[in-house]
Amino acid sequence: MIFLIGGCLQPSATPLLEGRSLTRRFGGVTALTDYSVTVGPGELLGLIGPNGAGKTTAFNLLTGVLKPTDGQVLSEGVQLTGKKPEEYARAGIARTFQNIRLFPELSVLENAAAGCAMRRGPGWLATMAGLPSAARAENDIHEIAARQLAEVGLADIADHKAGSLPYGHQRKLEIARALATEPKVLLLDEPAAGMNPSETAALVDMIAGLHERLKISIILVEHDMRLVMRLCQRIQVLDRGKLIAEGAPADIRANEAVVTAYLGTRRERAHA
Numbered sequence: 395m396i397f398l399i400g401g402c403l404q405p406s407a408t409p410l411l412e413g414r415s416l417t418r419r420f421g422g423v424t425a426l427t428d429y430s431v432t433v434g435p436g437e438l439l440g441l442i443g444p445n446g447a448g449k450t451t452a453f454n455l456l457t458g459v460l461k462p463t464d465g466q467v468l469s470e471g472v473q474l475t476g477k478k479p480e481e482y483a484r485a486g487i488a489r490t491f492q493n494i495r496l497f498p499e500l501s502v503l504e505n506a507a508a509g510c511a512m513r514r515g516p517g518w519l520a521t522m523a524g525l526p527s528a529a530r531a532e533n534d535i536h537e538i539a540a541r542q543l544a545e546v547g548l549a550d551i552a553d554h555k556a557g558s559l560p561y562g563h564q565r566k567l568e569i570a571r572a573l574a575t576e577p578k579v580l581l582l583d584e585p586a587a588g589m590n591p592s593e594t595a596a597l598v599d600m601i602a603g604l605h606e607r608l609k610i611s612i613i614l615v616e617h618d619m620r621l622v623m624r625l626c627q628r629i630q631v632l633d634r635g636k637l638i639a640e641g642a643p644a645d646i647r648a649n650e651a652v653v654t655a656y657l658g659t660r661r662e663r664a665h666a
């Protein structure tokens with residue numbers, strides 16, 4: 395396999411994140427069937443599909459929020475299957491959620507710092523309780539959190555309450571909190587949901603900038619097709635829990651199975 399780094403083709407490397415033949419059932423519903431994915435260094439991968447296609451389930455499996463019924467998740471060849479989300483975070487896998495999950499009463503900085511604490515783990519938090527190194531450790535956390543707030547353009551409002559922020563800023567704060575875990579792979583679940591066109595355009599620039607500056611790998615679930623086509627080098631398409639296509643944006647646009655999946659959904663909606 396070949397990975398794209400900074401526009402150049404690089405020889406194969408162990409994937410930073412790999413899902414192998416992932417299947418997840420909920421009672422009688424199979425949300426995802428035999429789904430595989432690899433993400434290499436510096437890749438920006440899009441994951442698209444009609445409503446209910448299994449995208450969020452795939453993210454939940456790849457970040458340890460859900461355990462697979464079958465299949466495996468690995469990071470740089472190391473098994474993560476069955477481990478807790480904190481252990482995925484410590485392995486360098488971070489995510490945002492479709493529904494914003496901030497601490498509304500805490501400040502913007504404290505919310506970002508919470509991401510950093512998650513990566514470093516409970517043992518590290520315990521050392522903060524009274525040991526001489528505690529103040530230095532807390533400074534470290536705040537420094538990392540402040541850096542990530544600057545990355546997403548929220549540095550000026552670090553002391554504001556998260557719950558008081560406009561919606562678009564809350565979405566950016568979610569990204570800053572995920573970045574504060576210092577991830578190798580960042581999974582963004584519908585980051586543009588609920589944004590107006592100008593907020594979405596700014597978000598595209600922000601994600602492209604982060605990807606360029608931080609050199610992290612990103613997997614992006616998004617309904618806004620223009621956003622996905624603009625940002626991603628490779629796109630996977632799910633339909634009814636199955637991977638139906640994978641390739642460059644131009645190939646995906648021309649793919650008959652993809653067109654049918656989306657048209658089918660529209661027709662179903664029209665007749666509903």
Ligand SMILES: Nc1ncnc2c1ncn2[C@@H]1O[C@H](COP(=O)(O)OP(=O)(O)OP(=O)(O)O)[C@@H](O)[C@H]1O
Binds near residue numbers: 447448450452
């Ligand atoms: N906890 C659950 N219990 C039962 N069924 C579930 C559960 N989570 C997901 N499903 C079902 O699995 C299928 C895939 O859902 P999923 O949320 O992964 O799709 P999606 O592609 O993210 O959809 P959307 O674009 O609408 O967010 C759907 O049929 C959904 O109803």
